[in-house]
Amino acid sequence: QKEVEQNSGPLSVPEGAIASLNCTYSDRxxxxxxWYRQYSGKSPELIMFIYSNGDKEDGRFTAQLNKASQYVxxxxxxSQPSDSATYLCAVNINNxxxxxxxxxxxxxx
Amino acid sequence: GAVVSQHPSRVICKSGTSVKIECRSLDFxxxxxxxxxxxxxxxxxxxxxxxEGSKATYEQGVEKDKFLINHASLTLSTLTVTSxxxxxxSFYICSAFGxxxxxxxxxxxxxxxxxx
Numbered sequence: 001q002k003e004v005e006q007n008s009g010p011l012s013v014p015e016g017a018i019a020s021l022n023c024t025y026s027d028r029x030x031x032x033x034x035w036y037r038q039y040s041g042k043s044p045e046l047i048m049f050i051y052s053n054g055d056k057e058d059g060r061f062t063a064q065l066n067k068a069s070q071y072v073x074x075x076x077x078x079s080q081p082s083d084s085a086t087y088l089c090a091v092n093i094n095n096x097x098x099x100x101x102x103x104x105x106x107x108x109x
Numbered sequence: 110g111a112v113v114s115q116h117p118s119r120v121i122c123k124s125g126t127s128v129k130i131e132c133r134s135l136d137f138x139x140x141x142x143x144x145x146x147x148x149x150x151x152x153x154x155x156x157x158x159x160x161e162g163s164k165a166t167y168e169q170g171v172e173k174d175k176f177l178i179n180h181a182s183l184t185l186s187t188l189t190v191t192s193x194x195x196x197x198x199s200f201y202i203c204s205a206f207g208x209x210x211x212x213x214x215x216x217x218x219x220x221x222x223x224x225x
């Protein structure tokens with residue numbers, strides 16, 4: 001079992017819709033979780049981090065964490081074509097960030 | 110946030126040569142930096158943890174003699190790919206925790222290595 005798993009996609013949503021990205025992790029002891037966005041040929045940039053169970057909102061983005069189910073998700077409201085990118089879920093395991101394979105999101109006009 | 114700068118952004122070299130990539134923390138001191146490698150359409154794979162003033166810690170399957178890491182100061186870590194071969198062609202990215210150490214990694218711009 002991989003330490004961090006994501007559906008590779010592509011996830012295709014129309015402009016203005018909600019995009020839902022999911023991630024599961026294997027280490028029950030993990031305490032911090034991150035979502036990064038990566039455009040093709042560029043390095044990742046942080047979108048959000050979450051440490052506590054529940055929802056955390058920042059603008060159009062909401063991260064959701066359920067430690068009992070070992071599940072993290074990212075919701076993007078009012079999706080824009082500029083949101084088209086690969087979204088990487090990362091989990092802090094033993095003070096190192098381990099990344100999932102990423103989900104490619106395509107927002108079409 | 111924090112700024113991590115990486116150089117060069119692109120390098121093309123012949124098979125058998127060595128290539129050095131530099132990673133600098135510009136506005137903070139980083140006792141620990143991380144080196145990742147990313148092949149096309151794949152995720153970031155952690156190669157090693159670079160520790161200032163001590164030996165790097167390599168992930169399983171990463172050859173320490175091939176990927177030399179030096180972290181001689183609090184703001185600079187270097188990765189040298191020795192005797193590079195075409196299969197070493199990849200996107201190499203360094204990163205560090207920011208000064209507030211809130212847990213998120215800040216990434217350099219990445220270095221795309223092409224070995225002919």
